Amino acid sequence: MNIVFMGTPDFAVPSLKILIEEFNVSAVFTQPDRKKGRGKKLAITPVKEIALENNVPVYQPVKLRTDEECIKALRDLKPDFIVVVAFGQILSKEVLDIPKYGCINLHGSLLPKYRGSAPIQHSIIMGEKVSGNTTMLMDVGIDTGDMLLKDQVEVKEDMTSGELYDILKNKGADLLVDTLKKYSKGEITPIKQEDDKSTHASMLNKDMAKIDWSKTSEEIHNLIRGLNPWPVAYTSYKDENMKIYKSQVLNKESTKSPGTIINVNKEGIEISCGKGVILLEVIQFPNGKPLSVAQYINGHSIEEQEILK
Incomplete structure (x- = not known):
């Protein structure tokens, strides 16, 4: 199975590692290197670090939806799946239509609750007793695609978002592998989200x-x-x-x-x-x-x- 992986922060690292073990990851797309810290040194993303360690080609478009060179490279790769985990960019329909089976996203909430960029933190702030991951087929909306699989995690009353983040990033990697294997065999029926039950998890500030x-x-x-x-x-x-x-x-x-x-x-x-x-x-x-x-x-x-x- 030929997979292109798109992700950026450490939340995406366990997913990339297990996909490299289980499948053929032909390329990784991640955000551009950014200056960090007091010295403003150029830092690579956690996902890029894993890709380089495993000799996987890396692409770093500033904005993939308008980068014709990267889109052409993506077409040439002929992926079965594009797998997205906290990439940090919205994919255009042109990109979503490239893979054979579709684009699958791992999202750190039990959709349709907490769509958006900070689902883990908002679920804790709102006092949820249960959280989890959802894999879904991506569409042009933000976390609005049809759901594939879910896993649940009990949220204890003293659990921080950092602790829940670490649990979900590791459980999410296994959920992704399960999703890819079952969906490619036709063993998962996508389920539409109930939009009227959705909530939005805005960026933290x-x-x-x-x-x-x-x-x-x-x-x-x-x-x-x-x-x-x-x-x-x-x-x-x-x-x-x-x-x-x-x-x-x-x-x-x-x-x-x-x-x-x-x-x-x-x-x-x-x-x-x-x-x-x-x-x-x-x-x-x-x-x-x-x-x-x-x-x-x-x-x-x-x-x-x-x-x-």
Whole structure:
């Protein structure tokens, strides 16, 4: 089976590795190298790194849909499948029509919920108890194609989006192989998505990371774990940004104003919310490292009755 793989971040790496083992991956398409870090050195994508290690030809179009040279190369490759995992570019109908069997995408949500660029983070933010992967046939819409296979993962109440990301990227690789083998034999009947049940998972940004203490302790806890490891939820303590990496919902109520620090001890910082109380367990101040509250209060003070903004 001749496969062209399109992907960019580390989420796509397990999928590419297993496809190289199981099938003939004739080419990899990934985003262009970008400057990163303080030194602004040119960095290759995680997918490109795996492709080069395995001597798979790499194409890096700035915009595939308008790159005639790359589209011609794609036609010449005569792929049975194009497999897409977090490529980061929208494919035109011209590209979608090239492979013999179609373009198959691995998406990190149980579609039609959380279509879009940040499904894993949004599923945590919204407090989902179950998440998973979906493979689907791609069409010109964003994550709107007919579904092929799914797998489910239980989301525990303290699981971060980073932890769920790692689980789904590995499970997704196996789901892809299963999908390709079964679909090419006609063993899967595609299922149309119910558009009226769809939700959108927009790109993450730092603005959404600021905590609104008038929300419930559960909503704030979900935001904190949903934005860990990036962009990380934050608040303002005495005009200084405090990032919060880990929290816990307490079985308590408070009559204090939302954002009020009601107790500080080695277990953490208890904060009054719009409804309920949350315990902040791992925090970070500017120019410091993430520390447990027990570590932080060893050399610093957090004042009770102060109101977080």
